[in-house]
Amino acid sequence: MAILIVHSHVGTRQFDITEGQNVRDALDTTDWRVRAACGGVGSCGACVVQVESGGVSPLTLSEYQRISADARAQGWRLSCQLRVYSDTHIHLEHLAHTSVWHSIPTADLMPSPCKFREIGEYHYGVAVDLGTTHLRVTLWNRKTGQRIASRKGLNPQERFGADVLNRLDAALVNTDTAQELSRLVRNAIMKALRDMLAREVGEIRLMLPEIGLITIVGNTAMLALLTGQGYSDLLNPDFWQARIDCQPIDYKKWQSQWLLPNAKIIVLPPIAGFVGSDLTADLLATQLCNGTQGAFLLDVGTNTEIVLWTGKTLLITSVPGGPAFEGVGIRNGMSAESGAIWNIEQNENGLTLETLNHEPARGFCGSGLVDAITILVSTKVLKPSGRFAQPNGGDGYALVEGNSRTVITGCDVDAFQRAKAAIAAAMETLLELANMTWCDIERLCMCGAFGRHLNIQNAQAIGLLPPISADKIELNADASLAGCELALLNENGLLLFDEITANAQTFNLSLIPDYEERYINHLLLKPIRAETAHD
Amino acid sequence: MIEDIIKAYNEAVYETDKDTAFEVVNGALAQGMSAEDIIFQVVIPAVEEMMSLIVKDPDANLAQHFMTAQIAAEVTEKMLLLFKFPPEIIGRVVIGTAAGDLHSLGKRIVMGCLKALMVEVIDLGVNVTAEKFVDAAVAHDAQVIGISAMMVHTAMGEHGCAEVRKLLKERGLEDKIKVIVGGAPYRYDAELYKNVGADTWANDGVSAGKVIVDLIKEVKSHVTA
Numbered sequence: 001m002a003i004l005i006v007h008s009h010v011g012t013r014q015f016d017i018t019e020g021q022n023v024r025d026a027l028d029t030t031d032w033r034v035r036a037a038c039g040g041v042g043s044c045g046a047c048v049v050q051v052e053s054g055g056v057s058p059l060t061l062s063e064y065q066r067i068s069a070d071a072r073a074q075g076w077r078l079s080c081q082l083r084v085y086s087d088t089h090i091h092l093e094h095l096a097h098t099s100v101w102h103s104i105p106t107a108d109l110m111p112s113p114c115k116f117r118e119i120g121e122y123h124y125g126v127a128v129d130l131g132t133t134h135l136r137v138t139l140w141n142r143k144t145g146q147r148i149a150s151r152k153g154l155n156p157q158e159r160f161g162a163d164v165l166n167r168l169d170a171a172l173v174n175t176d177t178a179q180e181l182s183r184l185v186r187n188a189i190m191k192a193l194r195d196m197l198a199r200e201v202g203e204i205r206l207m208l209p210e211i212g213l214i215t216i217v218g219n220t221a222m223l224a225l226l227t228g229q230g231y232s233d234l235l236n237p238d239f240w241q242a243r244i245d246c247q248p249i250d251y252k253k254w255q256s257q258w259l260l261p262n263a264k265i266i267v268l269p270p271i272a273g274f275v276g277s278d279l280t281a282d283l284l285a286t287q288l289c290n291g292t293q294g295a296f297l298l299d300v301g302t303n304t305e306i307v308l309w310t311g312k313t314l315l316i317t318s319v320p321g322g323p324a325f326e327g328v329g330i331r332n333g334m335s336a337e338s339g340a341i342w343n344i345e346q347n348e349n350g351l352t353l354e355t356l357n358h359e360p361a362r363g364f365c366g367s368g369l370v371d372a373i374t375i376l377v378s379t380k381v382l383k384p385s386g387r388f389a390q391p392n393g394g395d396g397y398a399l400v401e402g403n404s405r406t407v408i409t410g411c412d413v414d415a416f417q418r419a420k421a422a423i424a425a426a427m428e429t430l431l432e433l434a435n436m437t438w439c440d441i442e443r444l445c446m447c448g449a450f451g452r453h454l455n456i457q458n459a460q461a462i463g464l465l466p467p468i469s470a471d472k473i474e475l476n477a478d479a480s481l482a483g484c485e486l487a488l489l490n491e492n493g494l495l496l497f498d499e500i501t502a503n504a505q506t507f508n509l510s511l512i513p514d515y516e517e518r519y520i521n522h523l524l525l526k527p528i529r530a531e532t533a534h535d
Numbered sequence: 536m537i538e539d540i541i542k543a544y545n546e547a548v549y550e551t552d553k554d555t556a557f558e559v560v561n562g563a564l565a566q567g568m569s570a571e572d573i574i575f576q577v578v579i580p581a582v583e584e585m586m587s588l589i590v591k592d593p594d595a596n597l598a599q600h601f602m603t604a605q606i607a608a609e610v611t612e613k614m615l616l617l618f619k620f621p622p623e624i625i626g627r628v629v630i631g632t633a634a635g636d637l638h639s640l641g642k643r644i645v646m647g648c649l650k651a652l653m654v655e656v657i658d659l660g661v662n663v664t665a666e667k668f669v670d671a672a673v674a675h676d677a678q679v680i681g682i683s684a685m686m687v688h689t690a691m692g693e694h695g696c697a698e699v700r701k702l703l704k705e706r707g708l709e710d711k712i713k714v715i716v717g718g719a720p721y722r723y724d725a726e727l728y729k730n731v732g733a734d735t736w737a738n739d740g741v742s743a744g745k746v747i748v749d750l751i752k753e754v755k756s757h758v759t760a
Contacts, residue, residue, distance in 0.1 A: 165686065235688065237637050237662050385551040386598050414596030421598070510637040510661050519640070520605045523598040524551065 002084050003358075006032060007052070008092045015357060018107075023049060023079035023090065028103040028199075030338075030357075033096040039148070039200035040080035042066065047079040054088025057081075101195045104136060104150040108452065110285055110482035122212030122262045124148075127488045128189055129278060129481040130218030130226060131155060132164055132302040133326060133335065134449075135185070136481045137192040139200070142213070142489055149200040151192040156184040157225065162328055164221040164302055171231050181225045189214075190258050211263045215493060217484040219276035219303065220244055223267055239273040241506045246270065268487055268497050272506045274318040279305045280497050281483025282447045286476055289314065289500060294436055295443035296427060299480065300325050300366075300450040304423050308430040314504040315430045319422040324415040325366035325450040331396065331409050332363035335449070341368035341406070342453045344399070346375055351399055353406065361405045367453035372399055372408055373416055374458035377525050384524045386413045413525075420464040421522035427466065428522075429515050433507065438466050438530050444473045452477040462525045536566065537576060544577050545584065551602035553609065560610055570617035574651075578614070582607050582651045582744070589741045600741055601640065604647025611651045624655045626751030629671045630681035631659030633695035638685035641718055644740025645681060645747070652748055665698035672712050678754040679747055680714045682733070690720035691731060700732030710757055713750045717743050 004017040004026060017026040024034050024047050038044035042062030052075065059072065060081040067076050079090075123143035129136040138150045160170045160181060171178035193211075197204045216223070223246040224231035230244040247267055248254055254265055268277035279299055283289060288297050288309050297307040302323055308315040327333025327340075334340050339362030343354040353368075355361050364372060376382035381397055383389055388397060388410060396409030431437060444465070446454065456473050459465040465473065476482075487493030509515040522528070540563045547556035563573055585603055615622060628649060630642050639661045646656045657675050659667060663682075672680050680699060684690035691697075696716050703709050716733040717740070728736035735750065737743035 169688065235635070235686075237635060240637070383550060385549075385602065386596060387550075410596055414598050417596075417598040508637070510639050516640060516643055517605070520601045520643075521553075523602055 002055075003087045004084055005087070005089045006092050007089065008032070008095055010095070013357075017084050019085050020083050023082045023084060025080075025103075025106075026084070027079070029105045030102060031098065032092070033099065033102070034079045034092065035094055035096045036080070036199040037202040038080075039202060042078055042081050044202060045078065048076055048093075049079045049082065050091040050093070051075040051077055051082070052089040052091055054084065054090075055086030056088055057083035057085070096199075099195060100153040101151040101192050102153070104138075104152045104478070108478055109138075109147070109150060110476070110478060120212060122210050124207065124211045125213040125215070125488045126189075126193055126211060126263075127481065127484040128214065128216040128218075129281070129478075129484050130185065130216055130222045131278070131480075132219060132222060133158070133162070135188055135192065136478070137189060137196070138481065138485060139193065139196045140485065140488060145489060147485075149196040151196055153188065153192060155222075156188050157181050163323065164219070165235075167225060168221055168231055168234055171225060172235070178225070178228060178231065182228050185222075185226050186254065186257065189216075193258075208259045209262050211260050213488060214260070214263050214265045215268060215484050215488040216266065217268045217277040217281045217480055217487075218270075219278055219301070220246070220270040220273055221276075223270055223276065227267055234273055237508075240508050241272050241274075244270060244273055266487070266494060268484065268494070271316065271501045271504060274303065274508075275305055275316050275506055277497060278480040278483075279307065279316070280501055281480040281487070282445070282476070283307065283314075283483070283500050284486050284496060285479040285482035286445045286447070286474070288443070288445060291443060293442040294434075294440040295445070296441060297445045297447060298423065298427075298451075300423075300446065300448040302326070304419075304426075304448075306423065306426045306430065308427070308434055308436075310434045310436065314501070315434055315507065316504050317426050317430060317507045317509055319426045319509060320419075324419040325369070327363065327365060327369075329415045330364065330369060330412045332405055332407055333369065333412070334363040334365055336365040336367075336452065337362075339363070340365035341372070343455065344368060344371035344375060346378075351375065353400065361400070361403065363405055364408075365453070366450040367455060369408075369412070369416060370458050370462070370464065371455055372406075373413060373525065374455075374461050375399075376408065376413075377462060382413065382525065384526050386410070386417050386523070386525060417523050417525065420462065421519050424463055424466070424522040424528050425515055425518035426509055428518050428528075429509060429512055430507070432514065433512075438468055438528075441466070441468055442472060444468065445479070446473065446475050447477065447479040449477050451475040460527055463522060463528045466528045467530050537568075537572075540568070541577055541580070545581055548581050548585065548603055548606055551599050551606065553602070553606050556606050556610060557613075560613070564617075569619075570614040571619070571622075574611060574614050574622070574653075578607060578610055578651055579653075582648055586648070586741050586745050589739065600644050600739065604644040604740065606647075607651035608647035622653055625653050625748065626679070626755065627655045627657065627675055627677040628679045628681055628747055628751075629657045629659055629668060629675060629677045631663035631668060631683070632661045633682050633684040633689040633692065634662060634664050634698075635692060635694070636684050636686060636689035637661045638683070638718070641685060641740055642681065642683040645683075645717065645737075645743040648741055648744030649747060652744055654744075654748065654751065665694060665702055668699050669702045669706070669708070669712075673706075673708070678712065678751045680712060681743070681747065682714065682716050684716065684718040684720060687720045690716070690718060690727065696731040696733050711754065713754055715743065715747060715750060 034047040045066040233239040338357040339359035396407040399406040
């Protein structure tokens with residue numbers, strides 16, 4: 001890992017860059033993007049930067065063609081051609097216009113999953129993972145099986161509330177709001193697509209008709225709000241375990257708004273009121289159901305969906321409590337952005353807090369919160385009950401003395417305890433229903449952004465994850481997008497989704513009496529007992 | 536001896552350490568203390584202590600409320616099995632979540648505390664219709680109906696507390712059966728309980744225990760007077 005220091009007219013920032021990575025790709029994942037119009041092949045010349053010092057790759061042929069000898073002598077380069085090998089300073093005169101869209105680091109995407117095939121006339125396609133907080137969109141050449149570009153941005157519905165219930169409530173109260181919520185997401189998808197075409201292909205108008213398929217996965221509430229179908233049923237308990245139909249009725253209207261005359265639009269169907277098609281996508285991408293032994297899949301998001309594959313059948317449930325892991329309801333909580341404390345190490349000199357992009361600490365993302373609470377318990381600042389050993393009157397405890405951004409309060413610990421207890425108790429309840437124990441579990445897949453940086457040992461120490469061998473635990477943060485891409489690239493994508501969930505059983509834990517007692521027993525900040533599944 | 540037991544039990548409850556709480560209780564039984572004495576001299580004072588602490592203790596959180604209520608309920612259940620005579624019950628409550636609401640955990644704290652306070656609790660579960668609340672209260676001769684609602688639309692919904700009030704009125708039961716509500720929406724709006732037709736409300740599950748005991752006494756004094 002090298003550090004790229006970028007000087008621009010708005011200031012100086014530093015970014016991590018993988019040795020040998022080009023500057024454009026590295027900056028595309030941030031909000032400091034270079035200008036671009038050709039997809040990084042060195043043909044447009046829009047992405048010029050000036051190297052001030054550092055270890056970089058030699059000039060390429062396209063740079064000789066695009067940059068004058070004088071400019072080359074002053075260190076001007078094309079950032080898409082410029083690879084960085086050691087800490088480097090560059091001057092970036094023209095930042096691209098600020099955009100809500102950033103590309104997703106390649107390391108975070110699962111490898112191209114497809115067995116590609118002959119695809120009719122229009123062989124480009126778009127996969128959309130519609131989350132409550134973020135949208136992830138990728139553009140594909142379905143014929144060659146190549147992922148052309150990816151984008152990630154905030155779900156613009158956020159202004160109607162961070163949590164799903166508020167948005168559903170807003171839609172129910174007012175049909176204009178319901179339409180607005182749908183329109184916001186449709187616009188966002190369109191903007192992400194146009195941003196990709198503009199920067200990676202260099203052509204929008206001619207490309208739009210070439211797009212033949214769009215596949216969309218998401219949690220049920222997001223799909224219902226997007227399509228304007230079934231959202232009123234979601235607040236009714238009778239529909240929690242029922243299928244909710246959310247196909248876009250106004251298919252033609254969407255095509256014409258998006259200027260995509262040839263695009264078939266497939267909203268992949270959710271499993272039930274509280275289990276979305278993003279979960280089916282996780283199952284496809286991780287191939288959970290291919291094994292013959294017990295396996296768990298957790299998708300930690302705004303809700304946490306939990307799946308037990310028994311080797312023969314699927315048991316599915318969902319618990320609230322994800323928001324704590326995304327920083328919601330935590331005083332210094334935040335999502336995994338610049339300045340988020342994501343990792344904390346304990347050594348003889350005290351604590352080392354690592355933040356994303358090495359920015360000054362702004363707060364904790366989910367993995368940082370897990371580390372912080374684990375360390376507070378192991379150093380006996382915090383008791384397993386969640387109480388501080390020394391009462392602090394609600395002010396909390398600063399991990400770094402004097403730094404208010406590193407404070408953890410009693411309320412934070414409480415929210416965390418309730419979230420992790422819900423997950424652990426749900427897993428145990430499913431095991432019980434399947435007449436299995438932790439010993440029968442050969443695999444555990446953690447999906448959702450929370451898992452990306454998670455310290456597994458710490459998560460086990462405070463009872464978020466079960467006491468199974470760490471090498472059986474896989475972190476698959478972007479599995480739902482990968483599953484959506486499978487559906488985009490596979491001739492029978494829709495069929496795959498139906499097949500995988502055809503025999504799934506869904507459970508509403510609030511109707512299973514033992515669940516509450518298990519939940520309460522899991523509130524202590526202690527490891528999960530290996531034997532508790534058969535209490 | 537009894538002071539040591541009380542101290543050890545209170546400490547275990549404060550630490551929400553169920554295993555230790557049971558060790559203390561089992562130790563007391565082994566030393567010859569009766570189940571009745573354990574309940575009336577150890578468990579009930581501990582619950583009352585907890586109720587008074589919760590108002591003052593800003594550090595006590597929901598997770599701890601769940602755990603302490605659970606300990607109180609489990610210890611009480613175990614001790615009741617050992618009672619020589621059936622314990623004297625101070626009253627009965629039917630409890631459940633409002634129609635449309637599946638959030639069952641809040642009422643669990645209330646139930647745990649009530650059990651330890653010798654109030655009989657009839658749990659109607661989740662998503663309970665108004666009709667069922669009233670019918671069950673009459674069938675069990677309960678003094679109080681407790682309705683938990685965690686969402687604004689179930690707290691204010693026409694099939695929730697408002698309909699329970701309507702039925703009580705229609706059947707002339709308003710003096711015999713009182714209604715208490717609880718849940719997040721009532722905390723945001725301290726006047727909301729009146730708008731939905733409840734007699735009272737409680738800010739948290741532990742305090743609800745005390746409010747319900749008071750309601751039972753009120754109904755009983757009214758009925759006997």
